[in-house]
Each structure stands twice: as structure tokens, then as C-alpha cells.
Amino acid sequence: MTDEQLQALVIQISQQFFKRPFLHQARFNHRLRTTGGRYLLQSHDIEINPKQYKVHGLEELIGIIKHELCHYHLHLQNKGYRHRDQDFKKLLKKVGGSRHCKTIDGMRTEETVKYSYRCERCQQLYLRKRKIDLQKYVCGKCSGRLVATNLKNELQQL
Numbered sequence: 001m002t003d004e005q006l007q008a009l010v011i012q013i014s015q016q017f018f019k020r021p022f023l024h025q026a027r028f029n030h031r032l033r034t035t036g037g038r039y040l041l042q043s044h045d046i047e048i049n050p051k052q053y054k055v056h057g058l059e060e061l062i063g064i065i066k067h068e069l070c071h072y073h074l075h076l077q078n079k080g081y082r083h084r085d086q087d088f089k090k091l092l093k094k095v096g097g098s099r100h101c102k103t104i105d106g107m108r109t110e111e112t113v114k115y116s117y118r119c120e121r122c123q124q125l126y127l128r129k130r131k132i133d134l135q136k137y138v139c140g141k142c143s144g145r146l147v148a149t150n151l152k153n154e155l156q157q158l
Ligand SMILES: [Zn+2]
Pocket: 067, 068, 071, 083, 101, 109, 110
């Protein structure tokens, strides 16, 4: 999918689900790593992580576009556009957007990843905001032991 096709898709979803025009730019941003998409407060543009589409497909992409359009339309109307605002929660539910701008491994939107771990046995990657107590927690897939890894390296491989 090209930027032009993405732009057309965002315009279409905006009309269909929000009954309002999208008058700014939507584009893929290859540098986004931990979020599926973001809304830029200053330019009103929307950026989408291209990996999101490649990994999760069109349906997930549409969910993320709806999520970003909730930020967009509420912000332009001076309503509560943040995740914690009631306006945002209501509108998101109404249009059926993604709860979070999901990422490849299921990390939530706009949360900063600070720690990375891998399972010794199955190599499953875990990205986390908080430290995991390695004495207490094991791999959710295979119950193998988790080891801390280099976050920078892990993010580069995504
Ligand atoms: Zn968001």
C-alpha cells in the first residue's frame, strides 16, 4: 500500500464513520517502532506504522486509522482527545476503533518500552514498560526461563 492509497483510505473512513472530512495528511512512517500509529497535534497529520499493515492486515489497519481519527476529530473540535477523556472513549466505542494503537507484539499505544526479555527456550520476545521479576515470571508460551536482553537491539530487529 502506498501513501496515496493510505490517504484515500483515511478520507473514506473519515466520511463513512465520522461523517466529517479528513483535511490533512496521512502517511506511513517507517521509523515508528513501538506504536501502530500516531496523531500529530501540531500538523494534524496521521502517521501509520507500515509493519502494522504487513503483519496484521487490512482490518487491523482500519482499526488503527479509526483510533487516530478519534484523536483527530476531537482535537479539531476542542473536545477531549486524550485516551483518558470520556469524549475519546465514547467516540472510539461508537466507531469501533482499536482500543490501543497496537503494535507488532501487542504493546499498547503511546507507552514507552523500557525493558526487553526473551524466553531461553522458545525465544519469544517480551517488550515491557516495567521490569519483570524474573524469579516470579516465566514465558507465557512455553513456561521457559526469561532473560533480559538489549532493548535497543530488539527494537532494531522489529
Ligand atoms: Zn492513541
